Amino acid sequence: MLQVKVLGSGCANCKRLEAETRAALDAEGIPYTLEKITEYADIAAYGILSTPGLVMNEAVKSAGRIPKRQQIVEWASQLQSAE
Numbered sequence: 217m218l219q220v221k222v223l224g225s226g227c228a229n230c231k232r233l234e235a236e237t238r239a240a241l242d243a244e245g246i247p248y249t250l251e252k253i254t255e256y257a258d259i260a261a262y263g264i265l266s267t268p269g270l271v272m273n274e275a276v277k278s279a280g281r282i283p284k285r286q287q288i289v290e291w292a293s294q295l296q297s298a299e
Contacts, residue, residue, distance in 0.1 A: 217247045217248060217249060218241070218246060218247065218248040218249070218272060218273060218292055218295060218296065219248070219249055219251075219272070219273050219274070220237060220241070220248050220249065220250045220251070220270070220271070220272055221250070221251045221252070221253050221269075221270075221271040221272075222234045222237065222250065222251075222252050222253070222268060222269070222270060222271075223253045223258075223259045223262060223264055223267055223268060223269030223270070223271060223279075224252075224253075224254065224259070224267035224268040224269065225254055225256075225267060226252075226254055227267070227268070229267070229268050229282060230252075230267060230268040232268075232282055233268040233270060233282050234250065234252065236282060236283075236285055236288065237250065237270065237288055238250065239285060240285035240286075240288040240289050240292075241288070241289070241292060243285070243289075244289050244292070244293075246289070246292050246293075246296065248292070253271075262276050263276065264276065264279045264280075265279070265280075266279050266280030267279070267280065268280075268281075268282065270283065270288070272291055272292060272295055273295050275295075277291050
């Protein structure tokens, strides 16, 4: 199962990234768990300086932007096929 983390303080963009990620993965039927990371020290541990951040299976996929749904699906599919 794909492990997804949304990194951010809970700002509007962080909430939008969470919603876009859920919508993209749900539409493709990709099983996942999603965790929100809001503590600055935990976010910094991933090397992210600009939020929102998206982490999949402990790999940072984006920071400081909201990727398009298709890009989220591509990343998830690549990680699933690597398992």
